[in-house]
Amino acid sequence: MADNHIRPAIAVRGLRRSYGDKVVLDGIDLTVAEGTIFSLLGPNGAGKTTMVQILSTLIRADGGEIRVAGHDPAREPDAVRAAIGLTGQFSAVDKLLTGEENLRLMADLHHLGRREGSRRATELLERFDLVEARGKLAGTYSGGMQRRLDLAMTLVGAPRVIFLDEPTSGLDPRSRRGLWQIIRELVAGGVTIFLTTQYLEEADQLADRIALLDQGRVVAEGTPDELKRRIPGGHVSLRFTDPDELDLAARTLTAAGGALAADGRDDESLVLQVPHDGAVHSLRALLARLDDASVEVDSLTVHTPDLDDVFLALTGKSRMTDETAQTGETARTDETTMEAVR
Incomplete structure (x- = not known):
């Protein structure tokens, strides 16, 4: 039986954000339960990255009530940052450092101390199957290895909530599925994942719940199966x-x-x-x-209808596919480019 006293990892009510006359988020309501994977889908420019930026304290909302790990990002940004990790679209890995040095650098930024930082780096290198590459420059890593290192760096501070903004963009299918397994293991350990992705299959495979964002509004929310049942054509x-x-x-x-x-x-x-x-x-x-x-x-x-059918029926936009994402057709028109800030 669910514990009604467990607070949600993320709670958003009436969230609004505009850039000039352009309304990007128009009264968003979302609740993300602890220890689950929540996926935010939507066409390019729908406001997905803006949402992540607000929830992770990178920019402020224009209005609405927000709680991340029980804290208000605007009033308690340090408390939110202490509870979260963020892996952006673009890797934060320093390619001129080794894998181990990248992790030790993150440990220093988290003020872990030399001994604890070394222990944490070794633990994460083992967890992400990077032990043999620990002394190699990160610039020599494959794309999949760099993304694993990037996520390992996010975990140095043992966050309770992790924002993954298109974490597998550009990865080959084998590397993508390897990262999926790591994400599942994190959630099994009690971590909450907030995922944005261009890959509908990714959301279908991973997410406990999905929200579909279009023109700044949530047009549908539910489990993958619930969303599919809303669409005729089966x-x-x-x-x-x-x-x-x-x-x-x-x-x-x-x-x-x-x-x-x-x-x-x-x-x-x-x-x-x-x-x-x-x-x-x-x-x-x-x-x-x-x-x-x-x-x-x-x-x-x-x-049965798949998430492609859901996406097309509810947004009226072009089909989002691996091909379009990988050929670079993911430029945002109304969202600022996000740096991979920890």
């Missing part, structure tokens, strides 16, 4: 080996009050598409209806 594709079976299935489902998906009958490939919500009980009912009519189905495939 269906079951039934494949047959005989045209007569296809015809019998179509008549049976229509007579039972069902409906076929738009352009849902393909007589050439012997496929019938039936609108479906993806629920197991609905699938059982569909198959039982066909079985009662002695319809022989050769195979079936369940198609």
Whole structure:
């Protein structure tokens, strides 16, 4: 049973921010539970990075109530900074220092002391599989290694809340999945993750809850599955080996009050598409209806909307894909460039 006395890691009410006449955040309400991964999605220029900047004390909001780790970023910035870590879009790694020297530098900035700083650096090098590269210049690291070091540097101060602003941008699929595993392990240890990403698959894989930001407003929020269920278009594709079976299935489902998906009958490939919500009980009912009519189905495939469909339906913007993110089509028009400030 959930403990109702546990305070949220992040609580935002009525958050507003403008740049001149341009309203970037227009009355945002968000709550992020402790020990979870919360992902903020949205088109380029929607205000995602501005949100991270405000929550991490880099800039001030124009209005609204904000609490991060129980503190107000405007009135108690030092308390917020002591509780958080930030890994920005651009690595804060000093490429002229070794991996170990980067970590020791962060330990010095956190006033850990020589012995504790050395212990913490060694612990993080082991945790992020960087022991063999500890004495090599960070500039010689691969992209995946640099991002792991960047995140390790964020963890030197043992933050309770970590902001990850597009942490895997530009990484190859193997490195990206390796970083996903590290993020999951952090959350299993009680850390809260606030994630912005251009990769819809990333949010789908990692996030406990997702908020979709568009034109400065939250247009949808929920678990990945809840968001997908809001979008029509789910269906079951039934494949047959005989045209007569296809015809019998179509008549049976229509007579039972069902409906076929738009352009849902393909007589050439012997496929019938039936609108479906993806629920197991609905699938059982569909198959039982066909079985009662002695319809022989050769195979079936369940198609459910993904976050791409959610994004397109709720924002009306172009599809966000790995390809567009990696080809540099991520320039922001209304958000200031964020330095990777710790």
